[in-house]
Amino acid sequence: MITTCLSLVLDLGGAAAAKQAATHGVRVIVAEQEAIGGTCTNRGCIPKKLMVYAADFALRNQVAHNYGWSDCQRHIDWSQFMTAVHQHIESIHQSYLQTFQKAGIELIRGHATFVDAHTVELDGRQFTADKILIAVGGQPIKPDVPGIEHAITSDGMFELQQLPKQLAIIGGGYIGVEFSSMMNALGVEVTLMDTNELILEGFDDDVRSAVQQGLSNRGIRFLNNTTAKEIKPGSQGLQLILSGDCKDLTADTVLVATGRAPNTKNLGLENAEVEVGKKGVIKVDEYSRTTQKHIFAVGDCTDRVPLTPVARAEGRAVAMTAFGDKPQKVNYDYVTSAVFARPEAATVGMTEAQAREKFGELVQCHHTEFAPLFYRLTKQDEQVMMKLVVDGNSDRVLGAHMVGEHAAEIIQSLAIAIRKGVTKQDIDATIGIHPTTGEEFLLLD
Numbered sequence: 355m356i357t358t359c360l361s362l363v364l365d366l367g368g369a370a371a372a373k374q375a376a377t378h379g380v381r382v383i384v385a386e387q388e389a390i391g392g393t394c395t396n397r398g399c400i401p402k403k404l405m406v407y408a409a410d411f412a413l414r415n416q417v418a419h420n421y422g423w424s425d426c427q428r429h430i431d432w433s434q435f436m437t438a439v440h441q442h443i444e445s446i447h448q449s450y451l452q453t454f455q456k457a458g459i460e461l462i463r464g465h466a467t468f469v470d471a472h473t474v475e476l477d478g479r480q481f482t483a484d485k486i487l488i489a490v491g492g493q494p495i496k497p498d499v500p501g502i503e504h505a506i507t508s509d510g511m512f513e514l515q516q517l518p519k520q521l522a523i524i525g526g527g528y529i530g531v532e533f534s535s536m537m538n539a540l541g542v543e544v545t546l547m548d549t550n551e552l553i554l555e556g557f558d559d560d561v562r563s564a565v566q567q568g569l570s571n572r573g574i575r576f577l578n579n580t581t582a583k584e585i586k587p588g589s590q591g592l593q594l595i596l597s598g599d600c601k602d603l604t605a606d607t608v609l610v611a612t613g614r615a616p617n618t619k620n621l622g623l624e625n626a627e628v629e630v631g632k633k634g635v636i637k638v639d640e641y642s643r644t645t646q647k648h649i650f651a652v653g654d655c656t657d658r659v660p661l662t663p664v665a666r667a668e669g670r671a672v673a674m675t676a677f678g679d680k681p682q683k684v685n686y687d688y689v690t691s692a693v694f695a696r697p698e699a700a701t702v703g704m705t706e707a708q709a710r711e712k713f714g715e716l717v718q719c720h721h722t723e724f725a726p727l728f729y730r731l732t733k734q735d736e737q738v739m740m741k742l743v744v745d746g747n748s749d750r751v752l753g754a755h756m757v758g759e760h761a762a763e764i765i766q767s768l769a770i771a772i773r774k775g776v777t778k779q780d781i782d783a784t785i786g787i788h789p790t791t792g793e794e795f796l797l798l799d
C-alpha cells in the first residue's frame with residue numbers, strides 16, 4: 355500500500371513536512387488554496403523585510419551628509435519598489451514548484467476539507483490518507499469596533515497602491531511596531547496606539563522601553579493605554595474616536611494589528627473529530643498530534659510560537675515522528691525572535707521577569723547602553739541596549755536581549771551558545787571582533 359501523507363496546506367510548516375516526508379519514500383500531496391508559500395512568502399516575513407530594507411535607505415540618506423555624501427535621492431518610487439517585491443515573490447513560487455517537482459510532491463490547488471478522519475475533499479475529488487498534516491496557518495482578525503471595516507490589516511499593507519500620508523496603527527505587537535517604523539522612515543506621519551503601558555507585550559521590559567523610546571525619537575507618536583472606540587469617515591480622512599482623555603485622531607489609513615486567528619473554520623474538523631480550543635486553535639500534544647493520533651497540526655493553527663522557523667521545525671519533526679525511526683519533539687526554550695524596527699530588537703531565552711519568577715533573587719542582569727560608532731558622526735541620538743540575564747548560582751546565561759543595529763544577527767549567533775549552556779564567564783573569556791557592536795556583549799560588567 356502506498357502511504358499517503360496529505361499535507362493540508364503549505365507554507366513552511368506544511369512544505370517542510372512534505373519535503374521531509376518525501377525523503378522517506380512516502381507519497382505526498384499538498385493542498386494549497388492560495389499562492390504557494392503561505393503567509394511568510396506572500397503577506398509576511400519576506401515582503402515585510404524587503405519594505406524594511408527600502409525604508410533603511412531613507413534612514414541612511416538622512417545621515418549620509420555626515421559622511422560627506424551629497425545629492426542623495428530622497429524619493430521612493432513606491433510602485434517600482436512593489437513591482438520588484440512581487441517579482442521576487444514570484445521567483446520564490448517558482449522555486450517551491452521546482453523543489454516539489456524534484457521531490458515528487460504533488461501540489462493540488464483548492465480549499466481542502468475533511469470528509470472523515472482519513473478522507474479529504476479537494477478540488478472536487480476525495481483523497482484518502484494514513485497520515486494527515488494540517489498546517490493551515492492563520493489570518494488577521496479585527497476587533498469589534500464600529501467602523502472597523504474602514505481599517506486595513508497587515509495583508510492590506512502589502513497591497514497599498516501608494517504610501518499613506520498619515521497612518522494610525524491600532525496594536526503595538528511586533529507587526530504593528532514594524533510597520534510603524536518602516537512607514538515613519540518612508541515619510542509617513544505615524545501614530546501607534548496600544549492598550550498597554552508599553553508596546554511589545556511579552557518582550558523584556560528593557561527591550562520594550564528602548565524600542566518605544568527609539569521610535570519616539572524618530573517622530574512616531576505613541577498613545578499608550580489607548581485604543582480606538584470608533585472609526586468614522588470624515589472630510590479630512592478617517593476619524594478615530596479614542597478611549598480615555600485622548601483627542602480624536604485623523605488619518606488617511608488605519609492599520610489594525612491586534613492579533614491573528616487560525617484558519618480552522620470551514621475545514622470540516624468536526625467530521626474528523628479533531629478538537630479545537632479557544633479561537634479555533636487546534637489542540638496538539640508535544641509531537642504535534644491532534645486528538646486523532648494520525649492527524650498532526652503545526653504552525654500558526656496551533657497555540658505555540660507563531661514564527662516561520664518554528665512552523666518549519668514542527669513540520670520536519672512531524673515527518674520524522676510519522677515516518678522516521680524515532681518520534682521527534684521541538685524544544686521551544688530558546689526560540690529566537692526579532693522585531694525588525696529601527697531600532698531593531700532581538701531576544702532569546704528568558705526575560706528578566708521570567709527568570710526572577712523561576713530563580714528569584716539569584717538572577718543577575720548585566721546591562722549596557724551606548725551610542726554606536728556609526729551614529730557618532732551624526733547628531734542623531736541612537737542608543738544600543740544589551741542585556742544578559744544570568745542565573746547567579748550556576749553562572750549560566752538564561753536570556754539575551756538587544757535593541758540596536760544588527761540585533762537579530764547578533765542574538766541569533768549568541769543563541770547557539772546560550773542553548774548549549776554558556777556561562778557568563780565563558781562569554782567574558784571570548785575575544786571579540788573590534789570594532790563591532792556585538793563585541794559589547796563580551797564586555798558586559
Ligand SMILES: Cc1cc2nc3c(=O)[nH]c(=O)nc-3n(C[C@H](O)[C@H](O)[C@H](O)COP(=O)(O)OP(=O)(O)OC[C@H]3O[C@@H](n4cnc5c(N)ncnc54)[C@H](O)[C@@H]3O)c2cc1C
Binds near residue numbers: 399
Ligand atoms: C506581517 C507579518 C510579518 C511576519 N514576519 C515574520 C518574521 O519576520 N519572522 C517570522 O519568523 N515570522 C513572521 N511572521 C509569521 C509567519 O508568517 C508565520 O508564523 C508562518 O507563516 C506560519 O506558517 P504556517 O505554515 O503555520 O502557515 P501559513 O504560512 O499561514 O500557511 C498556511 C497556508 O495554508 C493555506 N490554507 C489555509 N486553509 C486551507 C485549506 N483549507 N485548504 C488549502 N489550503 C489552505 C493558506 O492559503 C496558506 O498558504 C509574520 C506574519 C505576518 C502576518
